[in-house]
Each structure stands twice: as C-alpha cells, then as structure tokens.
Amino acid sequence: GDSVTQKEGLVTLTEGLPVMLNCTYQTIYSNAFLFWYVHYLNESPRLLLKSSTDNKRTEHQGFHATLHKSSSSFHLQKSSAQLSDSALYYCALSEVISNYNVLYFGSGTKLTVEP
Amino acid sequence: NSKVIQTPRYLVKGQGQKAKMRCIPEKGHPVVFWYQQNKNNEFKFLINFQNQEVLQQIDMTEKRFSAECPSNSPCSLEIQSSEAGDSALYLCASSPGGEQYFGPGTRLTVL
Structure with a gap:
C-alpha cells in the first residue's frame, strides 16, 4: 500500500541556517500527488506545497521542494530558517x-528553530 | 487560511461514554474527511463524504463510530462507546476536489 516516510522526528536548527526535511514515499500510482503541510500548535494544519510533476521545483513562502520520482522523494527545503x-x-x-x-x-518532523 | 469550523475544541469523556464532535466545511466544498491524529502525531484516515454520501471508511469507523454529513447541517463524528485509545485530535478537512483544508480539530480525552 501507499506509505510516506519522514526519517527525522525532531530537527533543531539555529536561525539563519538552511532547512532540509526529508520525505520519501512508496506508491504504485505514477501520478500520485505529494504535499507538505505545516501544523502550528493550536492551529489547523495548512498546505505549504504540492506537486505531481517530476523534477519540477515548487515554491511557497520561502520553502521549496522538488518531486523526484526516480528516488521517490519530495524533500522540503528553505535557504534560511526563521x-x-x-x-x-x-x-x-x-x-x-x-x-x-x-x-x-x-509521521511528521518537528522543527525547532533557535536564536 | 482555512475556514473549516470544528466544535468543540476540547472534549473530555469517561470510558463507555458517547463522544460527538462537529465540523462545518468551507462553503462550496462537497467533500469532507475525518482524520485521527494520535499522541505520536500520526494521522489515520477515518471516513470521507461527498455531499451526504459516505465514500470510504476504515473498519474501525464502521464498527464503533457513527458519522454523517446532512445537508444544511454540520457534519458529525460520534464514537459510540469511548475507549482510552480514542484519546486523540480529530481533524476535519474539506475539499473542493483536490486539496484538503483542515479545521483546528477536536481534542478528545477519554479518562
């Protein structure tokens, strides 16, 4: 069946450093959509990025991700953490x-950015 | 920003009690989903509706939960007899067809 793996449960960074959160997936569907949601405490999970196009970078609010079907990955990146x-x-x-x-x-990755 | 409304935000029940939570989807969104987020932050799909019809549901939902999405009324999810393992955040999401927009959730604690 379909599955998504986020290896890092916790990531702690210093402000200003780059962010990379890993995501790999398994599916038999060649046209599967991948999404990143962000969930702040006591708020609704909010869609951050989505893609179904191989090797195309998608960006929103300073974050970006590229779907790589060859490696079944959709890693989330940002150049400078806030x-x-x-x-x-x-x-x-x-x-x-x-x-x-x-x-x-x-299973989610908790990102903590420290001053 | 999501306009999905969920009530109540917090719900405390004893084991064996019924637990009912409600969701008002965004206007114009015909599809509603319910997910359970456990204490490990893992999401589990429970059930979804298109207009008033159930599209998909898991076994647990079929056996122990009662859910509906009547026209012109909030959608609801009710656990018939709460168990300690039902303690979780219950998230409702609505969709116009494609992306899902989540509400803030109902946090259920079963004592």
Whole structure:
C-alpha cells in the first residue's frame, strides 16, 4: 500500500541556517500527488506545497521542494530558517487528485528553530 | 487560511461514554474527511463524504463510530462507546476536489 516516510522526528536548527526535511514515499500510482503541510500548535494544519510533476521545483513562502520520482522523494527545503518556522511538518501523498483522494501522511518532523 | 469550523475544541469523556464532535466545511466544498491524529502525531484516515454520501471508511469507523454529513447541517463524528485509545485530535478537512483544508480539530480525552 501507499506509505510516506519522514526519517527525522525532531530537527533543531539555529536561525539563519538552511532547512532540509526529508520525505520519501512508496506508491504504485505514477501520478500520485505529494504535499507538505505545516501544523502550528493550536492551529489547523495548512498546505505549504504540492506537486505531481517530476523534477519540477515548487515554491511557497520561502520553502521549496522538488518531486523526484526516480528516488521517490519530495524533500522540503528553505535557504534560511526563521524562528517562526518552528512547527510540525508533514509530508503526505494522495494516489490521484480527485474529489475523494485520501491523504497518507508521514509521521511528521518537528522543527525547532533557535536564536 | 482555512475556514473549516470544528466544535468543540476540547472534549473530555469517561470510558463507555458517547463522544460527538462537529465540523462545518468551507462553503462550496462537497467533500469532507475525518482524520485521527494520535499522541505520536500520526494521522489515520477515518471516513470521507461527498455531499451526504459516505465514500470510504476504515473498519474501525464502521464498527464503533457513527458519522454523517446532512445537508444544511454540520457534519458529525460520534464514537459510540469511548475507549482510552480514542484519546486523540480529530481533524476535519474539506475539499473542493483536490486539496484538503483542515479545521483546528477536536481534542478528545477519554479518562
């Protein structure tokens, strides 16, 4: 079945350093969509990025990710971490983009950015 | 920003009690999902609806949960007989077809 792996459960960085959160996935569907959601404490999880296009960089709010189907990866990156980036980050997969595509989430990475 | 409304934000129940939570999807979104996020922050899909019809649900939901999305009323998810292992954050998401927009969740504690 479909699955998403986020190896790092906790990442702690100093402000200003680059961010890279890993995401790999397994699916039999060649047109699967990959997503990054960010979840701040006591708020709703919010969509950060999405992609289904191989080798195309997608960007939003300073974050970027590139879907690499050859390695089944969709790593989240940012050039310079900010204190406000501290949150839980989830990578998720949907088999096809349709009205009822269930999201399969990774276990999440808690990012803490320190001064 | 998401306009999905979930009530109550916090719910405390004893084992064996019913636990009911509600979700108002964003206007114009015909599809509603319920997910359970456990204490390890892991998400589990529970059930989804398109308009008032159930599209998919897992076994646990079929056996122990009651869910509906009536027209012109909030969607609801009810655990018929709460167990300690049901303590979690229950997230509702609505979709216009594609992306999902989440509410803030109902945090259920079963004592």
